[in-house]
Amino acid sequence: MSANPSAWYHLPIIPGLEDKARILFFHVPTAWLSTVGFIASMVYGIRYLRKRDPEDDIKSASAAGVGFLFCILATVTGAIWAKFSWGTYWNWDPRQTSIFVLLLIYGAYFALRSAIDVEEKRATLSAAYAIIAAVVMPFFMFVMPRILASLHPQPVLNVQGKTEMNATMLVLLISSFAGFTGLASWMWNLEVRIQRIVMNSLSGLKGETRV
Amino acid sequence: MEMIQEPLLDIRLSGTGLSKVFNRRSIFRDITFQLSAGQTLLITGSNGAGKSTLLKVIAGILTPSSGTVSIMDADIPQTVYRAIGFVSPYLNLYDEFSPRENLFFAMSARSRQVAPDAVDRILDRVGLGRFKDVPSRVFSSGMKQRLKYAFSLIHEPPILLLDEPTSNLDEEGKGFVRDLMARQVAKGILIVATNEQTDVSRYDHSINLDREG
Amino acid sequence: MIGTFLNPVLAVLRKDLQSELRTRYAMSALIMFIVSTISIIVFAIGGGTSRSDVLAGMLWVVIFFSSMSGLSRTFVSEEERGTAMTLQLLVPPSVVLFGKLLFNVLLVIGMNILAVALYSFLMTGFTVTSPGLFSLTLILGSGGLAASSTIIAAIIAKANTKGPLFPVLALPILLPLLVVVINMTRLSMEGGDISESVGEFQFLIAYIIVIITASNLLFEYIWRD
Numbered sequence: 001m002s003a004n005p006s007a008w009y010h011l012p013i014i015p016g017l018e019d020k021a022r023i024l025f026f027h028v029p030t031a032w033l034s035t036v037g038f039i040a041s042m043v044y045g046i047r048y049l050r051k052r053d054p055e056d057d058i059k060s061a062s063a064a065g066v067g068f069l070f071c072i073l074a075t076v077t078g079a080i081w082a083k084f085s086w087g088t089y090w091n092w093d094p095r096q097t098s099i100f101v102l103l104l105i106y107g108a109y110f111a112l113r114s115a116i117d118v119e120e121k122r123a124t125l126s127a128a129y130a131i132i133a134a135v136v137m138p139f140f141m142f143v144m145p146r147i148l149a150s151l152h153p154q155p156v157l158n159v160q161g162k163t164e165m166n167a168t169m170l171v172l173l174i175s176s177f178a179g180f181t182g183l184a185s186w187m188w189n190l191e192v193r194i195q196r197i198v199m200n201s202l203s204g205l206k207g208e209t210r211v
Numbered sequence: 212m213e214m215i216q217e218p219l220l221d222i223r224l225s226g227t228g229l230s231k232v233f234n235r236r237s238i239f240r241d242i243t244f245q246l247s248a249g250q251t252l253l254i255t256g257s258n259g260a261g262k263s264t265l266l267k268v269i270a271g272i273l274t275p276s277s278g279t280v281s282i283m284d285a286d287i288p289q290t291v292y293r294a295i296g297f298v299s300p301y302l303n304l305y306d307e308f309s310p311r312e313n314l315f316f317a318m319s320a321r322s323r324q325v326a327p328d329a330v331d332r333i334l335d336r337v338g339l340g341r342f343k344d345v346p347s348r349v350f351s352s353g354m355k356q357r358l359k360y361a362f363s364l365i366h367e368p369p370i371l372l373l374d375e376p377t378s379n380l381d382e383e384g385k386g387f388v389r390d391l392m393a394r395q396v397a398k399g400i401l402i403v404a405t406n407e408q409t410d411v412s413r414y415d416h417s418i419n420l421d422r423e424g
Numbered sequence: 425m426i427g428t429f430l431n432p433v434l435a436v437l438r439k440d441l442q443s444e445l446r447t448r449y450a451m452s453a454l455i456m457f458i459v460s461t462i463s464i465i466v467f468a469i470g471g472g473t474s475r476s477d478v479l480a481g482m483l484w485v486v487i488f489f490s491s492m493s494g495l496s497r498t499f500v501s502e503e504e505r506g507t508a509m510t511l512q513l514l515v516p517p518s519v520v521l522f523g524k525l526l527f528n529v530l531l532v533i534g535m536n537i538l539a540v541a542l543y544s545f546l547m548t549g550f551t552v553t554s555p556g557l558f559s560l561t562l563i564l565g566s567g568g569l570a571a572s573s574t575i576i577a578a579i580i581a582k583a584n585t586k587g588p589l590f591p592v593l594a595l596p597i598l599l600p601l602l603v604v605v606i607n608m609t610r611l612s613m614e615g616g617d618i619s620e621s622v623g624e625f626q627f628l629i630a631y632i633i634v635i636i637t638a639s640n641l642l643f644e645y646i647w648r649d
Binding site for chain 1: 635
């Protein structure tokens, strides 16, 4: 393989990373989407608190579910990357610590939900927790780089906006983003529709308000 | 006995289109009423029909799924915390505190000055005169019910809500309740929710949650 | 008027204090917890280390878990004994929040004084070179700890399994605070200067303000059924 590949299906090489680079196309989008899921969960949580529409709670919880799944994927792919790049699966550098904290938040969110039977209460309290966690996130993002040393590679798109990445890689990364985002929103949409059906069918049994 | 005519307070309480959904089950729907001073409302229904829930919504401690409750008082600006007295089986006062301590806490929480003898007087009135400084944890259920009345009346609320007013009370207690209900109607609004057989005609308005729920 | 807000808040605080002094639930739990945890650490590593990062970290581990054992009581007891309705009839939600926040602040201050005293006494390697930096860190750290613990306690009090849920929910929220205060405690052991940590202090103050603001906005949704 050469630095500038001859055919479109050849993966260009990042010096030093070579074949290990492939996991990048899985890791980066999943990490990004796990954050998006969290933010979406918070946004729908705020909407629920304002309008008390059970639909918003379904959307919030489903976003958290998809986000949680992608967070686990991001953590695992990140650990694999770390093993092959720096020798150990876990280094507690800022990025790995951040994804771990996100994992803790998701875990806490679902632990809270499973501890409440009354639906309106469950929706309210989960929304409240999602909002508090989101509000605290910037503090965490700010504090991490200052305290811990970073082993994470320099961002490939540097501050001047010039891409250091080979054009093919960029295309590949963007399509990977698009693909995973599509997957995530499809999964979210599916989960929302499932939960809506569950809610309506149970309502039907008891003969009450439909969503 | 000469009845002292207390002036009617200018207070109005209304509920519009109140409904409550709980775990997707509808407890009651579209409850509407309007009350002014001197009027009474009776809420009836079988166990579990939602009487206590409706009272909690009116008292402002439970948010309705839809509809609004409003209190209008032209005389004195009163927040809901001063306007309402609520006696309920679900109400629990602090059992590590004596009746006196519970009442002093209630008044200071409402930012109301209260003369110490006012507290004593109301405790005498409800029949807890001998137990003013005893921690209420040792009280019988009847005594606890009397303490709830003291708690709900100490701030002289224009609106009184009673959920099962005579529960746990002996004949003397029931007499006391009838008396205080009459006094309340004489100056303010009274709302009663009960299972017991009551003469509906004695109330200005009534809501039966078995029919309208 | 501030007065009409402050008086009910103080009434709630006074009520919680009186109740606590009479029943001593939280206090006993906290004292025993601090003593036990520090004892375990002493048995485990005792004088075996003078590394500032380990000693600083362990101190805040003790403080964190002690907080978890005592700071939820103020809300959980109201729910468990059914007295929440009493408060709901007496005062608006924000009064409840600030009254109980102040209660937790007092509890945390008492707890931290005990923890630090015991820790200094028993851990031979623990020496603070910059007491000013250390004290300021402790004060701000306590404030942040109390603020976050209070709103999380309000949330878990309404759930079914309150006890184990408290640290699970509180840790992610407290992590930024803990990371910073542990670092600053370490610096105070190594002789750092207050002037070097101005950024960190601003961080802690901002954290406290943000948590309290968010708590005030969210509390009435959490508190009312």
